[in-house]
Amino acid sequence: MSLPFPTMSAEQAAELVEHGMMVAMSGFTPAGSAKAVPRAIAVRAKEIHQSGEPFQIRLLTGASTGASVDEHLAEANAVSWRAPYQSSRAMRKRINAGEVDFVDMHLSHLPQSVMFGHFGDIDVAIIEATEVTADGKVYLSTSVGASPTFLKKAKKVIIELNRGQSRDIGDMSDIVIPRRPPNRLSLSMSHPLERIGKRYAEVDPAKIVAIVETDQADELGGFTDSDELSEKIAGYVVDFLSNELASGRIPSSFLPLQSGVGNVANAVTAGVGKSPDIPDFFMYTEVLQPAPFDLMRSGRLRGASSCGLTLLPEQMQEIADDIEFFRDRIVLRPQEISNNPAVVRQLGVIAMNTALEVDLYGHVNSTHVCGQNIMNGIGGSGDFARNAYLSMFVCPSVAKGGKISAIVPLCSHTDHNEHSVHVIVTEQGLADLRGLAPGERARTIIDNCAHPMYRDYLHQYLDKSTAAHIRHDLQHCFDLHRNLMETGSMLA
Ligand code: 0RQ
DSSP states (O other), X not given: OOOSSOBOOHHHHHTTOOTTOEEEEOOBTBBTOOOHHHHHHHHHHHHHHHTTOOOOEEEEOSSOOOTTTHHHHHHTTOEEEEESOOOOHXXXXXXXXXXXXXXXXXXXXXXXXXXXXXTOOOOEEEEEEEEEOTTOEEEXXXXXXXXXXXXXXXXXXXXXXXXXXXGGGGGGBOBOOOXXXXXXXXXOOSSTTOOOSBSSEEOOGGGEEEEEEEOOOOOOOOOOOOOHHHHHHHHHHHHHHXXXXXXTSSOTTOOOEEEOSSHHHHHHHHHHHHOTTSOOEEEEOSEEOHXXXXXXXXXXXXXXXXXXXXXXXXXXXXXXXXXXXXXXTEEEOBHHHHTOHHHHHHXXXXXXXXXXXXXXXXXXXXSEETTTEEXXXXXXXXXXXXXXXXEEEEOOSEXXXXXXXXXXXXXXXXXXXXXXXXXXXXTTEEEEOTTOOHHHHHHHHHHHHSOHHHHXXXXXXXXXXXXXXXXXXXXXXXXXHXXXXXXXXXXX
């Protein structure tokens, strides 16, 4: 049956987007990202710029996106404002050059901020779906993200109907938009796979101004095989979790895992899966990456609640080919539910996220190099870290061949403070900070996690600092960062 909505090309749909508009696009990582229309908007922007006219949009998504969104639009200089998270080289460059205003925020907060109008009106939403019905049911594709809220709030909606994505993926969604406070009900979820919502998002059909048919796979970046360093980090994590299990601090049935983005996080989850000491487990997480997917196939991962499927094309094909196996093992939720702090606390999640740098007391910087230039953003790490039963941060002890130490006297920017950080792990070892006072924390982090080439410096910094509850030398706490900026190396 044909739909009562105008079908058009991506180029025609792009004409509906005007300079200065607030545009919301689907996507939570490259999973479910809009593709054809943003690419056409980038081309349109370049043409308009060539004629001497301005063209820039304000851009909202669920989280990071595929290349068609951030990379293409940033290269075309087509974005003036961006929220809430990105991981694109081109976009990062423009943000750090002061050419794009970027709002870095907790991902669980985004739908509520949209609902309350913190960013103003949404002029157009561009949402990838596997099916849309005449009465406005929208079956989303490989991520849910903030799309249900974008569909509700946008003045106009463009649907990218992706025929290349299996229609069955849409049924994995479990969509609920919490009521506004003070009438918000508590979320009743006692198991990571418990369903509390509908399988589709809803939109007023009168708002759908275009259907654009596509068939492109998600633009997933490459994952490197785990290397020696991430294997070491994974080894420490596995030993630690095994000890926690043996001591009864983690129940014998284990607790749901959350794992952040990136290769180290991927390798750590793979390591947990390989350990004979850790029982089959569930995940309550925001991104399902390739390693946990393989664990699901082997039976080690019993099921996962996520916000998106950040998977390799062959893994997506595997889901399409064996939907009976995956249907009851994966639930895709909106980001205000997948990352909901109350649920994270209720389920007792074990959170594993990645740090750029950690200071002597356990504060974590996940976002800003030397406190200034953004890498990606806080993403969902804060949603999980603050409320997890066990909050772990992992990172290599050094970056750039040793020129940068990940363990520093004082973080140059703080995303997660000492009160939300329980365990730090590098390839040097693991620091369990629970129950430790500041001085003990500092020595444990230096001895267990810092690279040997930085340990003397850090101990001396501590010893020379004025005695206090938290010892610091305000004259010298950023010497490593200053050296890095002046000479390209922290130990100048
Ligand atoms: O630089 O890309 O030039 O080689 O940072 O570092 O070690 O490859 O690690 O890819 O896992 O990224 C924190 C950025 C780590 C990421 C961060 C340089 C290093 C390299 C990348 P190159 P690695 P990863 C779920 C949860 C916050 C959001 C989050 C992140 C590059 O994990 O964005 O967790 N996390 N969200 O050389 C300068 C330092 C550095 C440094 C590393 N101290 N100073 N550069 N690098 N440490 C996701 C969502 O919310 C969707």
